[in-house]
Amino acid sequence: MKRLSGTALPIWFWLFVVYLFLPLFVMAAMGFRDSKFIAFPIHDWTTAWYRSVLADEEILSALWISLQAALYSTVIAVAIGLPMSFVVARTRGLLRGLMIAAIVLPAFLPVVVSAIAIRMFLGNLGLETGIAAISFGHAISSVPFVVIMLLTRLNAMSENMADAARNLGADDLIVLFRIVLPFLAPALFGAIMFCLLLSFEDFVRSFFLGGNKPTFPVLLYAKLRFGFDPGLAAISTIVLIASTALGLYAERHIRRRKLGR
Amino acid sequence: MTRLLVSARQFGPYRSAVDTLARLPALRFALIAAIPIGWIAVANLAPLAQMVAISFQDRYPLPPGEPTLWTLNHYAAFFETPHYLAAFIRSFAFATLATLLTLVVMFPIAYYLSKVAPRDRRIRLLLLVIAPFWISEIVRSFAWILMLANRGAVNSALGLLGIPGAPLDLLYNNVSLTIGVLYLTSLYMLLPLYAALEKIDGSLLEAAAGLGASPLKRLWRIVLPLSRDGIVGGCTLVFLLVIGLYAMPQLLGGPDDTLFAATIGYVFSRAGDSWPLGSAFSMILIGVALAYVGLFAVLFRSRKPARPT
Numbered sequence: 001m002k003r004l005s006g007t008a009l010p011i012w013f014w015l016f017v018v019y020l021f022l023p024l025f026v027m028a029a030m031g032f033r034d035s036k037f038i039a040f041p042i043h044d045w046t047t048a049w050y051r052s053v054l055a056d057e058e059i060l061s062a063l064w065i066s067l068q069a070a071l072y073s074t075v076i077a078v079a080i081g082l083p084m085s086f087v088v089a090r091t092r093g094l095l096r097g098l099m100i101a102a103i104v105l106p107a108f109l110p111v112v113v114s115a116i117a118i119r120m121f122l123g124n125l126g127l128e129t130g131i132a133a134i135s136f137g138h139a140i141s142s143v144p145f146v147v148i149m150l151l152t153r154l155n156a157m158s159e160n161m162a163d164a165a166r167n168l169g170a171d172d173l174i175v176l177f178r179i180v181l182p183f184l185a186p187a188l189f190g191a192i193m194f195c196l197l198l199s200f201e202d203f204v205r206s207f208f209l210g211g212n213k214p215t216f217p218v219l220l221y222a223k224l225r226f227g228f229d230p231g232l233a234a235i236s237t238i239v240l241i242a243s244t245a246l247g248l249y250a251e252r253h254i255r256r257r258k259l260g261r
Numbered sequence: 262m263t264r265l266l267v268s269a270r271q272f273g274p275y276r277s278a279v280d281t282l283a284r285l286p287a288l289r290f291a292l293i294a295a296i297p298i299g300w301i302a303v304a305n306l307a308p309l310a311q312m313v314a315i316s317f318q319d320r321y322p323l324p325p326g327e328p329t330l331w332t333l334n335h336y337a338a339f340f341e342t343p344h345y346l347a348a349f350i351r352s353f354a355f356a357t358l359a360t361l362l363t364l365v366v367m368f369p370i371a372y373y374l375s376k377v378a379p380r381d382r383r384i385r386l387l388l389l390v391i392a393p394f395w396i397s398e399i400v401r402s403f404a405w406i407l408m409l410a411n412r413g414a415v416n417s418a419l420g421l422l423g424i425p426g427a428p429l430d431l432l433y434n435n436v437s438l439t440i441g442v443l444y445l446t447s448l449y450m451l452l453p454l455y456a457a458l459e460k461i462d463g464s465l466l467e468a469a470a471g472l473g474a475s476p477l478k479r480l481w482r483i484v485l486p487l488s489r490d491g492i493v494g495g496c497t498l499v500f501l502l503v504i505g506l507y508a509m510p511q512l513l514g515g516p517d518d519t520l521f522a523a524t525i526g527y528v529f530s531r532a533g534d535s536w537p538l539g540s541a542f543s544m545i546l547i548g549v550a551l552a553y554v555g556l557f558a559v560l561f562r563s564r565k566p567a568r569p570t
Contacts, residue, residue, distance in 0.1 A: 023414075
């Protein structure tokens, strides 16, 4: 066991790391290929693809749609998830169990099904597909995670703090802004980052709820079904670096605040 | 903000409203609870309830003036059409195998990260494998297309090495799909496993080893039983993820191996009144998938191990 865990486990781990990262490096390299076609090996290199995709109207507009949907859905998810976590934190017994079950329900449905159910529902209300529908759909899938993240932190909060503030004359809103929200801040930050990234990378909901203006993953999907060129590799690489950097920054930030306490 | 709130208290109606609410906790609670309860009703339950209702209707949307006819025909159509049934069974078989494969691949990695890796490097190593978590399913599929295509990285490397038979047909089959799906599911398995394994007290393993338990026995009698929650959690997440996969099977999988999620998407995008049929299929998928996962959780949890004390 010692020998096994001493050599086999690290080898397995690093093989897995190679499996995770090799395709990403291959994709980044393909973006530098000086040809209209996707193929290996790469003999001639160019930065033209990386430059041209950043000036491509269609791609920029898709990224903008994705960004808007991410922002709107995050605002909705936090606005709903925050009071929701307060309510769950104060509820006990069977009712609490039922509430949590109803809240996390969207996380357990196959994504295709929930996307289509929302689409039919909005269609019946006479709402068009588009950014609003996408944001609503993304918010639905984000709320369970917001509530769980905030609830974990709320459970660690002592009631004494709020009571002390009230005894000193603070009203409920002051307690909320001076005591509760600062205490929740790390979890809130984590939840916001999570929502932004979850929305930005989503494909299925954006695909079924989107109108004629695609989000970035939907545009990429459409282009991939049509054919490949190194430009797609270039823009995918740029997007992947941006979202990974944001994710790692969030992770580090949260860890710091936890340690700093 | 605080200063604003404090000075707002100078304003009589505001102060009396806030103070009234403070004296009536039930009313305050009801006001706060209205938003989340309304959201659950509108966002989580209503679309699903409507889908259930549509699945039992003969036609939907109805032309104006026609009465609603209730029927079970759409559910019957599922069982009567071998094509749909085959996709359904293929989906469950594939999701089960993909879940087991993910578990087998990720368990040693979670164990390594939580128990074996040098303590001061654990967080950094964990972050290393979590880093690709935020990459879209589509981008990941594309990266694997570039690896496995006829003129992709793998075939090009095989060609340079002079392997006979290159280029191999690596893409658009169940193997390429499995490779891509593992790429998507691995972290959903890793995090619950890591959380469970991290809690296991290392001295238990040392004690067992000291008493002469073989490595295999320690794994079987201590590590696996104590990581049960992580295994059930990870497998549940991964299974539900795979059963709902829509895009990756179309980008990486074979053209003849349609999975059920794609069938549902196809039924809905077809012209004509296919909403009821698609809704019935969705209900069958949700019902069977949740029952399957629930059964797995019950079976796997019920045999309580003798708690090592």
